[in-house]
Amino acid sequence: MTYDAILLTSFGGPEGPEEVMPYLERVTAGRGVPRERLEEVSHHYLALGGVSPINEQNRALLAAMREHFPKRGIDVPIYWGNRNSHPFFADVVKQMYEDGHRNVLAWVTSAYSSYSGCRQYRENLAGALEETGLVGKLNIDKVRHYFDHPGFIAPIADDLADQIRKMRESGLGTSDIKIMFATHSIPTAMGTTSGPESRREEFAKIDAEGGAYAAQHLAAAEVTMNIVELKLGETLPDWSLVYQSRSGSPSVPWLEPDVNDAINDAADAGAKGVIVVPIGFVSDHVEVIWDLDNEAKETADERELKFARVVTSGVAPEFVDGIADLVLERLAGGEKAALSALGPWSDKCAMNCCPNLRRELPVIG
The missing domain is CATH 3.40.50.1400 (Rossmann fold)
Incomplete structure (x- = not known):
């Protein structure tokens, strides 16, 4: 074409x-x-x-x-x-x-x-x-x-490494810092059915409820951490995937944990600082500025945790x-680049990929 x-x-x-x-x-x-x-x-x-x-x-x-x-x-x-x-x-x-x-x-x-x-x-x-x-x-x-293209990951990994350095310079040890990769929550049913149907068993082994959506985020976070560890020359503490910005009916299950709950849990476990990485977003729109820079930071402040938020890829x-x-x-026909075992992703979506659970409409290729 x-x-x-x-x-x-x-x-x-x-x-x-x-x-x-x-x-x-x-x-x-x-x-x-x-x-x-x-x-x-x-x-x-x-x-x-x-x-x-x-x-x-x-x-x-x-x-x-x-x-x-x-x-x-x-x-x-x-x-x-x-x-x-x-x-x-x-x-x-x-x-x-x-x-x-x-x-x-x-x-x-x-x-x-x-x-x-x-x-x-x-x-x-x-x-x-x-x-x-x-x-x-x-x-x-x-x-x-x-999600795992080098151009998307590179700016995020660079800034995450810088934020870890800054937090350590403030007096925290590496083990005191909790790293959270944040993305927009979606209904559990949407997560489970995300990605091509032919690979859903594969995705379920990675994340039982999040499907391809969670699997891709976990892959992006993992390759980001691998790059950061190479930059810093050391193995970093465990990291986690968290969710934010839930907007649906309270009766419908959505992917968890919420970032604010995760921050409270980290404080309970003895963390002294939290770095939030908005891996699910390409720019600093409202869900990043309000839900992370305001609400998540406020939760960290209430628990007396140092807080930092990593940049999005932006421009x-x-x-x-x-x-x-x-x-x-x-x-x-350029070469396809991907940093994780899940990629590079297919050019075309399968007909049964990421179904509309409310109704089915014609779609473009």
């Missing part, structure tokens, strides 16, 4: 106080999230002026991609579209078609397998094609998962170059 445009595909967020509740209603439509939970989350956005940082971060990433990609021989236009806010997928799909594009490669700001992090984007893009009458006229394919040069690698895999 020859692609003639790239679509930076993302979640979206409000850009003013008046957009907060309509945005949250779009995000949670059909999920049974209590109104009081939406109102609680709305205050997180309003505390930031009613503006999610994700859109500005995507503008910066778009600019970085447009500047760097031609240096890698990628000379096609790059567009940007969101699931839940302007620019909406349907508007961008229509614009791409009007600009003469027919085969588009979508790169998504989600590195992992799950319904909400992968298949739902495919459904959304398929819906946009249907809404605009472009089914069969415009093709959109999606870049593979990149780090290694990450932007890694995105170029992923694009070149599809544009020019």
Whole structure:
């Protein structure tokens, strides 16, 4: 396949106080999230002026991609579209078609397998094609998962090593420090069914409830720790995978432990410092700034633990170059890079991969 445009595909967020509740209603439509939970989350956005940082971060990433990609021989236009806010997928799909594009490669700001992090984007893009009458006229394919790509991992590992050094310089021993890799929690049923059905027994042996979603996060954390140990020249204490930002119905089981519970447990076990690594996110949006930099830090402060939060990949040069690698895999048959035994992930999602447990819709490839 020859692609003639790239679509930076993302979640979206409000850009003013008046957009907060309509945005949250779009995000949670059909999920049974209590109104009081939406109102609680709305205050997180309003505390930031009613503006999610994700859109500005995507503008910066778009600019970085447009500047760097031609240096890698990628000379096609790059567009940007969101699931839940302007620019909406349907508007961008229509614009791409009007600009003469027919085969588009979508790169998504989600590195992992799950319904909400992968298949739902495919459904959304398929819906946009249907809404605009472009089914069969415009093709959109999606870049593979990149949870263990060197470009994604490198900025995280570099900063984690720096944060460990800083904590030790503050007087803590390595064994005093608890390292927690944090990601967005999802319903247990979504975790169990994440990834291709043919590999679910394999994933269940790694994490019984988290499926491919948890297995990929654990793999990303493990390769990050391996890199950090090489940088520091020593074996580090045990680390753990924790979850955050639960938003669903209280009656529905979600993946645990919650990061705040994990911090309290670490304090009970005698830890003196905690370093949180937002391995599940590519940029510092609200779930990172509010749930980690505010709430998790507050929990650590209450337990008199030193607290540090590692950077996300953001617009780090290694990450932007890694995105170029992923694009070149599809544009020019470039070599596939992966640091874990789980990867490199397949270019195509299986038909039964990460099912929509509420309903089934047509999806793009």
